[in-house]
Amino acid sequence: MLKMNKKDEPEFFSKFKKKNRPKDWKDLDFEIKRKLKKYMLENEQKIDDKSYCPYCEMILSFEDSDLKEDKKCHIEHIKPKSEFRDLTFDYKNFLTSCSDKNTCGQSKGNKWDNLFINPVEENPEEYFSYSIRTGKIIPKKEDGLEYEKAIKTIEILNLNENKLCDYRKSYINQILNSIKNSRNDDEKIEIINYFDELPTLKKFLIGSIKILEEMI
Secondary structure, three states: OOOOOOOOOOHHHHHHHHHHOOOOHHHOOHHHHHHHHHHHHHHOOEEOOEEEOOOOOOEEOOOOOOOOOOOOEEEEEOOOOOOOHHHOOOHHHEEEEEOOOOOHHHHHOOOOOOOOOOOOOOOHHHOEEEOOOOOOEEEOOOOHHHHHHHHHHHHHHOOOOHHHHHHHHHHHHHHHHHHOOOOOHHHHHHHHOOOOOOHHHHHHHHHOHHHHHHHO
């Protein structure tokens, strides 16, 4: 999971709310949702030149087209609007999630738990690590509140869904194959940094360079 550095509510959304006074989420039309997604992807969820889902860290692409449905991503209410109606139009409660039906915002749906790690309010990197062998995201701590929060968040978002773990394992193997003929750690790190996807996994692998050397 990625930390979200949330900005102030964009002016176009403030003006929309003032003019239209929406009462339900359905009162937001396609165009305003499209603009919100694009704004978040370009201003809050971008690392270098790529935009990421804050939950699974997969790259998101926004198609600026006339399509009536964007299947690649959707606006996610971190605290579900079904339980937190007063946050339905609170911009701080929005992020743009991937639209994979088995993970992330789609998996979370209307589920909520106070143990859930809100990436706007907390830094997920303080809670999570990875298993190089399995590709699973795992708690950084072995017990205590931090452990419980990590476990509950993984469960709600289904972050260890089989295809997602397989993708992480494939990513790790690609890196292992890419660095096996490198002469030193600096060269290995430079090669790893060429990989765009899964930013916190990449950061973890750079910090585990000695372990990777033993696996080559």
